[in-house]
Amino acid sequence: MGKAKRIKVKQSILFTKTKKDISSDEISKNAQLLMRAGFIYKEMAGVYDLLSLGLRVMNKINGIIREEINQIGGQEIFMSSLQDKTIWEKTNRWSDQIVDNWFKTKLKNKSELGLGFTHEEPLARLMKNYISSYKDLPLYIYQIQTKFRNEKRAKSGIMRAREFLMKDLYSFTSSREELDLFYEKAKQAYINIFQKCGIGKITYLTFASGGTFSKYSHEFQTISDAGEDIIYLDENRKLAVNKEVMTDEVLDDIGLNRKNLVEKKSIEVGNIFKQQARFSEPLELNFIDKDGQKKPVIMGAYGIGPGRLMGTVVEVRNDDQGIIWPKEITPYQIHLLEIFSKNKAVTAKAEEIYNTLQENGIEVLYDDRREIRAGEKFYDADLIGIPIQLILGEKNLNLGKCEIKYRDTREIVVIGIKDLLKVVQEFYQD
């Protein structure tokens, strides 16, 4: 079952090529770098395709998210984008005056449909089929699915797109206490996810508005000058408050002291929200409790945009040469650069090393292109940003050696080929 044959990934076959420049209308750093390096393609403002390299990064991010959300009991589904307006009218979220970023469309019979910008309404209706008693609760349902939001301006690259993947998790519980318990678990899962995606150290739990139904919600904010948010951060306590809600009263309440706070621009990479009965009441998602009483199911919502997360990682991890992927979500683990000579033995040796790495489960992008000069290969490799570049040239190979360049520190070391696998495995096992 599922034993996929290993596919060779040689750069001579990879359809994308790097670009020195891209169209000048793209002003965001993340999209500029991702477009130049061949990870994404821009269809129009706020709408991007994932190309081979970009899809690999996205799949790794989604894998990390799935692992963490499954651990806390999440059950994965996949809902439609097309939305039936009747359920959105019940929660008063259909009108364009109230929700200003709907994309709407029509069936042949002229009836209006929406394109989902979130999924509380359809999921609450769906769950009415499966929840009737307290014995059916708690339940935690999530999906990684496309959302559509008709943003007036879309100028932050893949960080604020009009069409984007979102991981949305919803909790269904029988009481506020049960919600609170799960909320804390979800918080920890989110911390783990950002840690594993390589931005844990600069991502902060942030108090934000709770709307009309909860005192606060929480955002996860990653410090970056490209951010659209402003937070006040207590670095010692690893806790922040969004400027939107910061008052003396709030600071008192959450135990932060104004004099310990620094103002930072930041990117919201996730948010968690106690919705209580905001959606279950109008949609009549009820259950019979132990005491025989009918009560509305208590809901929470927990969102991460994997595309925005990818854009954020690129914003905070790059240099003049290009992207610097964290090892957890790099498209490949090794970028093998074969420096061609007229000696066929070099190519044979490079192939042998490539095969050995692959057989040991190392993901290798092999730059085997013959007509490309070494300088261009180095340029491309720095732009693409795989953490380890493995440079195979004739002189070193003849001595049984190879060169490794660490993308992050730009450190270059020459090691024996016999030690290569161990060095790579140790790097990725940390």
Added chain:
Amino acid sequence: MGKAKRIKVKQSILFTKTKKDISSDEISKNAQLLMRAGFIYKEMAGVYDLLSLGLRVMNKINGIIREEINQIGGQEIFMSSLQDKTIWEKTNRWSDQIVDNWFKTKLKNKSELGLGFTHEEPLARLMKNYISSYKDLPLYIYQIQTKFRNEKRAKSGIMRAREFLMKDLYSFTSSREELDLFYEKAKQAYINIFQKCGIGKITYLTFASGGTFSKYSHEFQTISDAGEDIIYLDENRKLAVNKEVMTDEVLDDIGLNRKNLVEKKSIEVGNIFKQQARFSEPLELNFIDKDGQKKPVIMGAYGIGPGRLMGTVVEVRNDDQGIIWPKEITPYQIHLLEIFSKNKAVTAKAEEIYNTLQENGIEVLYDDRREIRAGEKFYDADLIGIPIQLILGEKNLNLGKCEIKYRDTREIVVIGIKDLLKVVQEFYQD
């Protein structure tokens, strides 16, 4: 990397429950069974959500497709649904008079967008960035991505949906000969895919219309009374012709004899099409050939709807009790039914067997529900349709035995628990 912890899947936790009946407006057998068994949920006519069990089946189908398409050189990407009308105007496919199943929507600034019903136009534009010379060809690009089609009627369940996943592969070659070569490879990959999905024996390569640019296209048609197509089949030669194109002239040309043909209703599960320069010419996707001449890139398109494939499997593999999944795409490999007694040792033993199976990589759905009678568990298991039911009752367990029911043949055998793993592994290794 990617070592996901194994998640226990107990039916007491699974959020879906089976239904005896579903709303009477659903007339298709595939959607009826999939809805009753908890694989899908119907949002509206032609629009379905995948629930946990359904998503597992879909992921297996997609895994089979990816493996085969990667083998023939496919590179996976993920394109947007939102479509820029300018490129569709160039190919004369924007007008609702010409393409009658567009869903269209609007940006805030009132400019019109489409929701992709296919992706030749945007992909041809994208590839202009990466194709300039014959040296860049051939390339094979695919995605598994949501399509939107505004069907006037949607009454075939998940076989003709308004929103559905599609695997669309496109080939880019420098000549018709190169296209022909790849076309044959794609044909074989498709045969392999349908074989692996358990419908190979009743799925036939079928000559169909080639449009204005090719003599024929090929469809893969699965024999089923639920089908919307009619084909004429030569069973000995495993070859068919779609009624739409069957004339004496065509039969002569493709070497089929009318007297060997039988009429069958069938479901189109895949199609492959030589598009030649139909899209590359209007979109100016050109390359410089070896002779220095500028030429349009020659394209082919190759589609499979994984959702329709899932619906087809259900249409052709069911009985009065429910679905009968083929082993290759079953949501789980074993449905473990614990028949409760007051003896706690039974539960302990069932847990032990469950853990052993999981540790050996067998996918188990464990019906551990305490308040459900044995008869209901059997009913559910037959409806859900996992190939092997493992029935653990006190009497057998005390004798070191367990009962296995094969869903397909309904054969029941009692085997020693010590032989269980071997029996299961042999069943799935065939």
